[in-house]
Amino acid sequence: MDLELENKAVLVTGGSNGLGRALCHRLVAEGAAVAFCGRDPERIEETRAALEAEGGQVLAVAADVTEHADLARLLEGTLERFGRLDGLVNNAGRGAARPLLELTDADWDEDLALKLAAATRLCSLGLEALSRQGGSIVNVLAIGGKTPGSGSMPSSVSRAAGLALTKALSKEAGPTGVRVNAVMIGLVESGQWERRAAAAGTSLDALYEDMARGSGIPLGRVGRAEEFADLVAFLLSPRAGYVSGAAINLDGGLCAVV
Ligand SMILES: NC(=O)c1ccc[n+]([C@@H]2O[C@H](COP(=O)([O-])OP(=O)(O)OC[C@H]3O[C@@H](n4cnc5c(N)ncnc54)[C@H](OP(=O)(O)O)[C@@H]3O)[C@@H](O)[C@H]2O)c1
Numbered sequence: 216m217d218l219e220l221e222n223k224a225v226l227v228t229g230g231s232n233g234l235g236r237a238l239c240h241r242l243v244a245e246g247a248a249v250a251f252c253g254r255d256p257e258r259i260e261e262t263r264a265a266l267e268a269e270g271g272q273v274l275a276v277a278a279d280v281t282e283h284a285d286l287a288r289l290l291e292g293t294l295e296r297f298g299r300l301d302g303l304v305n306n307a308g309r310g311a312a313r314p315l316l317e318l319t320d321a322d323w324d325e326d327l328a329l330k331l332a333a334a335t336r337l338c339s340l341g342l343e344a345l346s347r348q349g350g351s352i353v354n355v356l357a358i359g360g361k362t363p364g365s366g367s368m369p370s371s372v373s374r375a376a377g378l379a380l381t382k383a384l385s386k387e388a389g390p391t392g393v394r395v396n397a398v399m400i401g402l403v404e405s406g407q408w409e410r411r412a413a414a415a416g417t418s419l420d421a422l423y424e425d426m427a428r429g430s431g432i433p434l435g436r437v438g439r440a441e442e443f444a445d446l447v448a449f450l451l452s453p454r455a456g457y458v459s460g461a462a463i464n465l466d467g468g469l470c471a472v473v
Contacts, residue, residue, distance in 0.1 A: 218452035221246035224297035225451060226289070228280050228337065229307030231258040233405030234355065237440035238304065241448045243271030250274040250293040252285075252307070272297070280307045280333035281325075289338045300344040302451040305334035305377075306355040309371045323369050330373035337378055337397075342388060349392035351451045354381050358399045358470040361462070374399075378462055385460030394459035396450050401466025402426050402458060403438035433468035 224261045225242050229235040230251025242249045243266050253259050256277055263275035276298045278285035293300060311326050334354055345352070359367045360374025378397060385395040404423060411421040446465055449455050464470045 216454060216456055218245050218448055220301075220448065220452050223250065223301035223451075224248045224250070224293065224299050225302035225304065226293050226300060226337075226341070227251045227304040227306055228289075228333070229253055231255065231262045231275075234288065234306070234400070234403060234440050234443045235306040235405060236262050236406075237444040238447050239266055239271075239305070240269065241441070241444035242451075243269050243273070245448060245452075247302075248274075248297045249271035250276065250289070250296065252276045252278040252280065252289050254279050280337070281328045283336065285423060286333065286337050290337070290344075294344055300341055300350065301311065301350045302353070303337060303341045303345060303350070304353045304355065304447060304451070305337060306353075308355065310357070312367045314366045314388065316369055318369060321371075326369035326373050329377075330370070330377045331380070334377060338384060340378070342391075342393065345393045346388070346391035350394075351455070352384070352388075352393065352395045353447050353450050354395070354397045354446075356359075356381075356397045356399050356462070358401050358464055358466050360466075361399060362471050381462060382460050388457055394450075394455070395460060396455075396460070397462040398443070398446060398450070399462055399464045399466065399470065400443070401432065401469040402430060403443055403465065404440050408437075430469060432466070434446065436466060436467065437467060 225247050226233050230239045231253030239249045239251050259275045266273045276289050278289045292397050354377050356374040356377045359371035360378050363371035381395050381397040412419045427436050
């Protein structure tokens with residue numbers, strides 16, 4: 216299926232590693248221009264070089280999404296370089312799950328700033344450019360936002376707020392031709408798990424097997440980053456032209472609700 220993404224411009228936060236990076240590769244393969252950010256300059260440079268080696272039109276920006284000025288610079292740079300914005304993927308994030316009594320005010324502030332405030336701010340900044348020719352926003356969330364469990368805060372709370380943002384904004388932005396959807400991740404291979412395996416001195420395959428077994432994923436394995444990229448590329452594309460306000464699970468059947 217031709218996703219009709221050729222020469223479209225997509226901005227991906229946290230595109231320098233893991234799921235975001237897999238998405239950038241997929242978008243380049245589809246002929247889209249890609250702007251991405253991250254904080255670590257080495258990872259950014261490595262990703263930029265890999266994408267350009269595949270023939271991609273790429274803008275790589277060192278930016279912390281929790282900094283207002285960085286977000287504005289990221290969006291301005293994207294528009295300056297590509298002259299348009301067709302897709303925005305709020306993907307930057309990390310795991311954060313502990314019992315309430317172990318969390319400090321700073322933990323809450325940090326998580327909400329990274330997972331909620333950054334996404335709302337970037338949506339505000341990008342909406343006008345997206346509406347010029349119609350566009351698509353994808354918020355990358357986690358299934359804990361639908362089924363918050365014991366010891367799952369602050370992430371499950373931030374992600375539930377991301378769900379509300381997705382639905383509310385889909386109603387507001389729909390009349391301007393902008394679709395807004397969320398992808399609810401279960402457990403998917405990515406950089407964060409590579410770092411965890413290295414820190415624990417265990418093999419990545421063993422970690423993924425343990426995760427699949429321990430969490431009881433019905434499909435019996437963790438997801439692949441390319442499967443994430445396929446789904447998000449579809450949601451960004453005109454092929455998903457009538458899909459808006461949806462929160463799609465990418466979890467091998469793990470989530471207890473649809
Ligand atoms: N993989 C899973 O199983 C899973 C499960 C549930 C939810 N998710 C969500 O999916 C998204 C992608 O996760 P991942 O697994 O691909 O993680 P990852 O491999 O750790 O990649 C995260 C990316 O986000 C960037 N990032 C983190 N904080 C940032 C900040 N403040 N400003 C700018 N960039 C930032 C990282 O680069 P720098 O560190 O260099 O900034 C990196 O490029 C996250 O929102 C995560 O919470 C993933």
